[in-house]
Every structure is written in structure tokens, then in C-alpha cells.
Amino acid sequence: MFKKTLTAVAVAAVAVVSGFNSAAAEEEKILNIYNWSDYIDPEIIPMFEKETGIKVVYDVFDSNEVLDAKILSGKTGYDIVAPGLDFMARQQKAGVYLQLDKSKLPNLANIDPVQLSFVAKLDPDNAHGIPYFVGTAGIAYNKKMIEERLGKDFDMKTWDVIFKPEILSKLKDCGVAVLNAPTEVIPTALNYLGLDPNSTNLDDYKKAEELLLKMRPNVTYFHSSQNINDLANGDICITLGWSGDVLQAADRAEEAQNGVEIEYLVPREGALMFYDMFAIPKDADHVENAYKFMNFIMRPDIAAKNSSYVSYDNANKAAVPMVIEKVRNNPNIYIPEEQLKKMWVPEVHPRKINKEMTKIWNRVKAS
Amino acid sequence: MQNKTYKINRRQKKLSGWHKYAVIALPYLWMSLFFFVPFLIILKISFAESIDDSVPPYTSLISFNSEDLKLNFSAYLGNYAAIFDDSTYLYSYLKSIKIAFISTLLCLLIGYPMAWAIASSKSSLRNALLMLVIMPSWTSFLIRIYAWMGILKPEGYLNSLLQWLNIIDEPLQLLHTDLAVYIGIVYAYLPFMILPLYTAIVRVDYTIIEAGYDLGCRPAKCFFKLFVPQTYSGIIAGSMLVFIPAVGEYIIPELLGGPGANLIGRTIWDEYFMTRDWPLAAALATIMLLILVVPIVLFYKTQRKEITQGAK
Incomplete structure (x- = not known):
């Protein structure tokens, strides 16, 4: 535990120091994520760090309104944020999010096209965000x-x-x-x-x-x-x-x-x-790392692991068979098609x- | 050090000019930097119009037209009009003031005897007692309020105790009521009442009271006519330290309060976060400040007059 805290402090310190020379050509190996509390399998971040060598600074919030106020005040310092879909659409009216380069997100193909079309009603062409969880x-x-x-x-x-x-x-x-x-x-x-x-x-x-x-x-x-x-x-x-x-x-x-x-x-x-989205603020410093993480989280094995832990549907079709049965077969999480028509x-x-x-x-x- | 002050005083008398200003400039600078400038920013936002598609989400008051080189200034009064139009805002202010007022009275009633007891205890004990008053604030404010949730809830410690003593049969609904809010505020702000009261009471000149007794003054009358007036400064300072933050208190009613009407802190939160109307929220905050400042200044002035007259 102590060791973990120490790493966290070290990471935070590196983040602060490196903030001053962000003009460096090569993107530094840092990623600042702002997500909902209790909203990820705690093993996923270390897995990502090990695979990519990118240090993740992970902060949490507990209401869309708090994120909204931060985003609208100007630069937040985060590279990935997780607004609810309706909030993201409203924030995008002020043009705060980066238009996604989908060639950097090959795993987007795993996401259920039906769910993507739901999302596209508010975010045309799914241009600014990927669905993270559906609840x-x-x-x-x-x-x-x-x-x-x-x-x-x-x-x-x-x-x-x-x-x-x-x-x-x-x-x-x-x-x-x-x-x-x-x-x-x-x-x-x-x-x-x-x-x-x-x-x-x-x-x-x-x-x-x-x-x-x-x-x-x-x-x-x-x-x-x-x-x-x-x-x-x-x-x-x-x-x-x-x-x-x-x-x-x-x-x-x-x-x-x-x-x-x-x-x-x-x-x-x-x-x-509701859809909670992952989006990249326009003024993010570590855009490339953000793409890497977004793509990582949509990998079927990772998405399945995440859903099994937090008990939410992740809209990832390729991941469904790997999600634990208790979650996958719960009609109140993975909503059956009949019921889906009644949802809004x-x-x-x-x-x-x-x-x-x-x-x-x-x-x-x-x- | 004392020598120096003396010198400054001497020079002041001679020059009576910029030295005086140089000395008082520091607190003024502090006040303007940390009170006046933030207030001006809020005031500025309160005259803007809220819009959806910009960062930040409101209009700027000054716009520059590069074609005809005109500087345009526009202030929008609609936010203030909207507040006076809607009785829910008024109700929210009144409820906040009521709760803050009653809490301040309760703090005074509880804090006065406590401060008096501390002031009249042995000096060796005094510091320990003062420490006990301050010590709870060493833990996080939020955690202490959470602790009260554990005490007040239906299966909480207080209900269990009352049931065990056979005072009640069914658990009382204490949490999520106005009573819980009063308990929370009085608990959290009591130290801010006790400390200034203590400072005032410790300086009370008992020879005056003895003189009163010699002249045949009854104890109760003596207390209110001779003792309390000597502690007015403490009462005013303590009351203001409790009343002002209690009016805008957000956390305590949010965690302990019931489903009733919003207090002004929550109303401002709603406008800022829920309807995302920053200018209206700023206008609400500005009016709250005016509501607080006017009576406080009046109160302070009259009381100061009384004190100086009393001293004469």
C-alpha cells in the first residue's frame, strides 16, 4: 500500500514538473484521466501502464455537473474525461472536444453498431466520443x-x-x-x-x-x-x-x-x-496517449474484465462472451432487445x- | 519594537501624511486582493448574459468592434429581475437567514457559559480547556459531519441510547430534518463563538462588578448591566463569525438536512451546476453579500458607539 502511494506521489510530482516543459517534441509518457468514482476495474490501469510504459494519473469525480463546470472554465489539464452523453453533446456546442481520428482507434469496430447509432443521435458520426459504459x-x-x-x-x-x-x-x-x-x-x-x-x-x-x-x-x-x-x-x-x-x-x-x-x-x-463517454478535451497535452488508452479500453478482453467488475454494459459486442455470467445474463444490465425499445x-x-x-x-x- | 512604534507615532503626528497610509496600505492591499477583486469578478459575471456555446458560458461585458474602432459596454440586468420575479429565491434567502440566526443564538447561549467557565478556571487548566475546544477542528470538517450522520440516523447511536434508556419505543427521525441541520451548524461553529467570547471575558474588570455589589446591585441585574456589556466585543465578533458562514452553509444542510426547501447555498449550486446559469448564480451570490453586509455594518457601528460611550 505504502509503495503504491509512493508511486502515486512520484507520478504526480513528475506530472507537475513535466507540465513546465510540455513543448517537448516527443509526447511524454503521461496520461491524465478524469473518470467517475468506482468506475473501473483497479487492475486495468496497471495493465495499461505495463504494456505501454505510460504513467497514468487517475482522478475521479462524482457528478456530471462538476465535470461540466471544470470543462467550461477552460483548460482542465486532463487528457481523457468521462461526461455523460447529453452533457458531452451540450459541452461540444462550445467546441471543447477534439474530433476523434478514428484511424487511431481500430478497436472501435468492436462496439455494437446499434448502440453507436443511439449515441450518434447526440454526437453525429460519433465524432467526439466513444461509449465507455451504458447504464x-x-x-x-x-x-x-x-x-x-x-x-x-x-x-x-x-x-x-x-x-x-x-x-x-x-x-x-x-x-x-x-x-x-x-x-x-x-x-x-x-x-x-x-x-x-x-x-x-x-x-x-x-x-x-x-x-x-x-x-x-x-x-x-x-x-x-x-x-x-x-x-x-x-x-x-x-x-x-x-x-x-x-x-x-x-x-x-x-x-x-x-x-x-x-x-x-x-x-x-x-x-x-445513459451512456458515459470517453472524450479528449481540445486543449489536452497528451493526445496520442489518450488515443492509446481509448483503444486499449475497447479491446474485448479488457472491456469484458471491466464490465465484470463494475456491473455495467460496455456496448462492446466482441466482449460480451467474456463477461462473467452473473453480469452478462442479468436482463437488468444487458437489456434484452424487447425492453430496449422502451428505453430512452x-x-x-x-x-x-x-x-x-x-x-x-x-x-x-x-x- | 516598541521603540519603533513610538517613533512612527511621533512622526505621524509631525507629518500626518503618507506614513499613516503606508502603514494601513498593507491590510487594504490584502483586503482588495482577496476580497474586493474576487467580489468584482462575481459582480461582473452577474451582469453578463448566459449563453450555451462558449467557454466560459456567458457573454463578456465589453466588446470591441474592429471596423469602426468602437468599444461597446453592455450590462444585462435580467438576472436580478429574474431573482425578484420568483418567490422561491426569496424564500431560500429567508430560510437561510432564519437558520443562521437561530443557530447563532444557540451558539451564544451554549458558548457563553463555556467561555466564562474557561476564563474563570485556573490558568494551568485554561490552556488545556481551550485546546479541547479547538481540537475537533483538527479532523476534516466533512468527516465530522459524516460522524453526525452516524449518530443521528434511525439505527444510530443516539436513537439506540434513547431506546436503551426506555425514553422512546420507536427510533426518532432525526437525520434529514431541520433539527439535524441546527445540531450540525451549532456543533461545527461553536469554537468560533467560544474563542472571541473567551478573549472578551478574560479581560472583564471585576472591580466594576464588585463596586456594583457594594452599591446593592442584584446578581442577575449586575450580570446583565455590568458584566455582559464588557464582553460586547466578543459577542459581536463571535456572532458574526457564526452567522456569516452559516447563511451560506452548503455541506451541513446537504448531508444532514431534509427534503424541504433549498437553502441559499444549494440554490446557488443549482443555478451554477444544474441550469448552468453562471450569471444568475453570481447575481444570487451578490445579493446574499448585500443582505449580509448592510445589517452587519449597521450593527457594528451602533455597537461600537455603545462601547466607546460605555468606556467614557
Whole structure:
């Protein structure tokens, strides 16, 4: 451990020193990555370093908004960043990302063309980013606590559980958490009402607000990261959550043997599907190294190893057979084709809609 | 050293000119560099218009037209108009001020007796007690607030203790309530109240109080008329050190607070990160500063008058 820390410090020191003479012709063997926390198999970075001799400086963030603010303030010092697809598309409007030279990414051929076409809706021609992971925002719950309150055979694979007050009120006493993320919860409500989750019609949002106001009295709190720990500890019994987060928490609960059994479901009415992308900022200092890493992460064996660890689909078709069975055969991670039609990808909203969502959200929380 | 100061004072009297300014220039320079310049930057952004397709995401106030060599200056007032248009912002300010005010009172009520006790303890014990007040801030602020989450949650230590003592049957919902926010703020800012109070109380001139007793003053009246006025400076300093950061507090309500209305810290966060409207966020911050500065300056001036009058 100490040795690792020492290397990290040394790497950081080298990074700082080398920052001053970045004009050198040959690209220095450094790569600065800014990725989500808990979002990579920890063995992958050392493997890449060993193969290429490039030292990786790996930093993490935990919300798209934080990355957004950094990117929009100017030079970040990172060579690869991992924005959500809708955020990347919005940031690209200001032209912050490098147009990818696909001849340097031969492993892009491994990525599922269907998924690439989904992504291309927001990033035309997949010109600025490669999909890193695909996830969903569904319902996570404590199996035992729910069975005690709703009965053993209750059908949980539906948003009714969250949006029908007569059902949710029965779960109030064991704790209900909702993501503190208007851009994910409000579209989910729109979708439940049979409206376009990416609607630009303000009337639709009124209806969503009414639905959320009815949900509100039964919600214990709104938070986007605490909910997973609380679910694993048994402090709450149901929450909206991101697939990989929940499944990692389920693994941890199993390891801790605290008697908590966590389930994750993608409701049949459909749910939000998000792509987290890898993109290179225009002002990156180590572009060549960034290409090398992007290509490395799309290699089937590496992609499969990564997915097996973090429990997310990686959109890499060639990697699927190598992903561990528990992840590969879970229909809530690798979404079957039938369900895929019901899923939706968040789009870039006009400012008017973003503002309306924030306002609705504040009213809902304050009510 | 003392000699030198004396010399400067002498010269001041003689020259009464630039020497005085040279001496006070340093704190002014400090203030302008670390307070005034950042504030001007915020103020500048608050008069810009937010746009999507640029880095940074707002317009610049000054633009230069190279064809006719005109320098254009434009300030946008829409951000301020939007704030006064929408009652959620007003509500957010009011709630923040309410929570900061009550927390400051609680800090004063708890901190005053503690500071007094420390000031009147044996001098050998005094340093140890002061150390105990400061010591918690040696660990990370964030970790201490996380610790409170462990204490206050339904299966937490406090609920377990109360249940074990048979005071309650069911665990109380403490975490994610306003009560938890008060506990967090009072806990975190109490040292900032105690230290200035201690400095003031330790300097209290007890001969005045003895004189009061000799003249037949009752203890309670004596305390409020003779003791407390001597510590006004500490009360003001402590209250400001608690009130000002508490108004803009972000972490504590975020971790301990409930699902109610946003405090102003979170509202600014929302505008900055969620709707990505940096100018509006800057305008909100500017108004918050004005809300804080005006009453504080007034309060400070009246109190200073009272102190100088009291001294006479």
C-alpha cells in the first residue's frame, strides 16, 4: 500500500514538473484521466501502464455537473474525461472536444453498431466520443422489507411502486429515497405518464409535477449517492438508483453478510438509459496517449474484465462472451432487445426546459 | 519594537501624511486582493448574459468592434429581475437567514457559559480547556459531519441510547430534518463563538462588578448591566463569525438536512451546476453579500458607539 502511494506521489510530482516543459517534441509518457468514482476495474490501469510504459494519473469525480463546470472554465489539464452523453453533446456546442481520428482507434469496430447509432443521435458520426459504459436508472429495493409490506408475490417490475401513492405509502415507514436529480426523475415521471421523456412542451412538465407532488409525502429524502449506502445498511428499503451502483452495493451487502438482500429492476414501462463517454478535451497535452488508452479500453478482453467488475454494459459486442455470467445474463444490465425499445436516452434540453425542471424540483422538494 | 512604534507615532503626528497610509496600505492591499477583486469578478459575471456555446458560458461585458474602432459596454440586468420575479429565491434567502440566526443564538447561549467557565478556571487548566475546544477542528470538517450522520440516523447511536434508556419505543427521525441541520451548524461553529467570547471575558474588570455589589446591585441585574456589556466585543465578533458562514452553509444542510426547501447555498449550486446559469448564480451570490453586509455594518457601528460611550 505504502509503495503504491509512493508511486502515486512520484507520478504526480513528475506530472507537475513535466507540465513546465510540455513543448517537448516527443509526447511524454503521461496520461491524465478524469473518470467517475468506482468506475473501473483497479487492475486495468496497471495493465495499461505495463504494456505501454505510460504513467497514468487517475482522478475521479462524482457528478456530471462538476465535470461540466471544470470543462467550461477552460483548460482542465486532463487528457481523457468521462461526461455523460447529453452533457458531452451540450459541452461540444462550445467546441471543447477534439474530433476523434478514428484511424487511431481500430478497436472501435468492436462496439455494437446499434448502440453507436443511439449515441450518434447526440454526437453525429460519433465524432467526439466513444461509449465507455451504458447504464440504466431503475428501482432498487431491499427484498425482505418489501416482501413484509407488500407480500411475497408483489409485482415490482413497474413504476407503479413509486408513482402510485397507495403503494408507496405502505413503504414510507421503512424509508424511501429518490435521486436528487431533476433531469432524471422528471423525465421518468413523464415516461410513466405516457408522455415524451424528452418533451419540450411545458404543459407536459405540469403533469409530471402533479405526479411528483403526490409522491412527495412518502419520500424520506432526496440524495444521489447516500441512498446506495443506506440501502445496503437497511436504513431505507427502496430507492431510484443507477444500475451499476446498486449492483455493487448488493455485492458489498452480500460480502458483509448483514442479511440485506438488494434487488435491482428495470421497470417494464421503460427507463432512462445513459451512456458515459470517453472524450479528449481540445486543449489536452497528451493526445496520442489518450488515443492509446481509448483503444486499449475497447479491446474485448479488457472491456469484458471491466464490465465484470463494475456491473455495467460496455456496448462492446466482441466482449460480451467474456463477461462473467452473473453480469452478462442479468436482463437488468444487458437489456434484452424487447425492453430496449422502451428505453430512452436523455437529450440536450433547451435552457427554458432546464430552468423549468429546476423550479419544479424545488417546488416538489419544498412541498 | 516598541521603540519603533513610538517613533512612527511621533512622526505621524509631525507629518500626518503618507506614513499613516503606508502603514494601513498593507491590510487594504490584502483586503482588495482577496476580497474586493474576487467580489468584482462575481459582480461582473452577474451582469453578463448566459449563453450555451462558449467557454466560459456567458457573454463578456465589453466588446470591441474592429471596423469602426468602437468599444461597446453592455450590462444585462435580467438576472436580478429574474431573482425578484420568483418567490422561491426569496424564500431560500429567508430560510437561510432564519437558520443562521437561530443557530447563532444557540451558539451564544451554549458558548457563553463555556467561555466564562474557561476564563474563570485556573490558568494551568485554561490552556488545556481551550485546546479541547479547538481540537475537533483538527479532523476534516466533512468527516465530522459524516460522524453526525452516524449518530443521528434511525439505527444510530443516539436513537439506540434513547431506546436503551426506555425514553422512546420507536427510533426518532432525526437525520434529514431541520433539527439535524441546527445540531450540525451549532456543533461545527461553536469554537468560533467560544474563542472571541473567551478573549472578551478574560479581560472583564471585576472591580466594576464588585463596586456594583457594594452599591446593592442584584446578581442577575449586575450580570446583565455590568458584566455582559464588557464582553460586547466578543459577542459581536463571535456572532458574526457564526452567522456569516452559516447563511451560506452548503455541506451541513446537504448531508444532514431534509427534503424541504433549498437553502441559499444549494440554490446557488443549482443555478451554477444544474441550469448552468453562471450569471444568475453570481447575481444570487451578490445579493446574499448585500443582505449580509448592510445589517452587519449597521450593527457594528451602533455597537461600537455603545462601547466607546460605555468606556467614557
